[in-house]
Amino acid sequence: MTLLEPGTPAPPLYGRDQDGREVKLEEYLGKKVLIYFYPKDDTPGCTAEACAFRDNLPNFNTVGVEVIGVSVDPQARHRKFVDKYSLPFRLLADEEKKTVEAYGVWGQKKFMGREYMGTSRVSYLVDEQGRIEKVWPKVKAADHPLEVLEWLETKH
Numbered sequence: 001m002t003l004l005e006p007g008t009p010a011p012p013l014y015g016r017d018q019d020g021r022e023v024k025l026e027e028y029l030g031k032k033v034l035i036y037f038y039p040k041d042d043t044p045g046c047t048a049e050a051c052a053f054r055d056n057l058p059n060f061n062t063v064g065v066e067v068i069g070v071s072v073d074p075q076a077r078h079r080k081f082v083d084k085y086s087l088p089f090r091l092l093a094d095e096e097k098k099t100v101e102a103y104g105v106w107g108q109k110k111f112m113g114r115e116y117m118g119t120s121r122v123s124y125l126v127d128e129q130g131r132i133e134k135v136w137p138k139v140k141a142a143d144h145p146l147e148v149l150e151w152l153e154t155k156h
Contacts, residue, residue, distance in 0.1 A: 009131055
């Protein structure tokens with residue numbers, strides 16, 4: 001697993017959101033986009049992170065940052081997750097694992113002594129020109145949105 005470096009062009013996004021609409025990074029040119037990768041819908045850590053983004057979305061809107069969540073869960077599971085927790089942002093269903101691989105977040109993981117392939121909890125801030133501005137390689141789920149907002153406040 002090799003993460004992308006700041007200053008490099010952000011790879012395309014592959015997949016559809018919870019509503020079946022294709023997600024294209026080009027749609028967001030001229031805006032900053034936080035792409036947060038997470039392992040699985042409706043699990044404790046991922047729910048805490050998604051709800052923290054939901055609760056802080058007005059603050060992201062204030063600083064002009066769009067939020068997109070990405071996991072390898074299917075579109076229907078994203079739809080249920082969005083509905084259950086009233087998530088007001090797009091979740092990309094990357095079932096073919098093209099996006100997680102392109103962003104270097106798919107790889108070997110360990111949990112309770114078991115090894116498996118999965119998505120690491122990593123976030124990227126993409127700037128207005130479509131380049132990686134910042135990488136958060138180790139994310140604490142519930143605190144991450146505030147961490148990003150604090151960084152944005154110090155940089156802008």
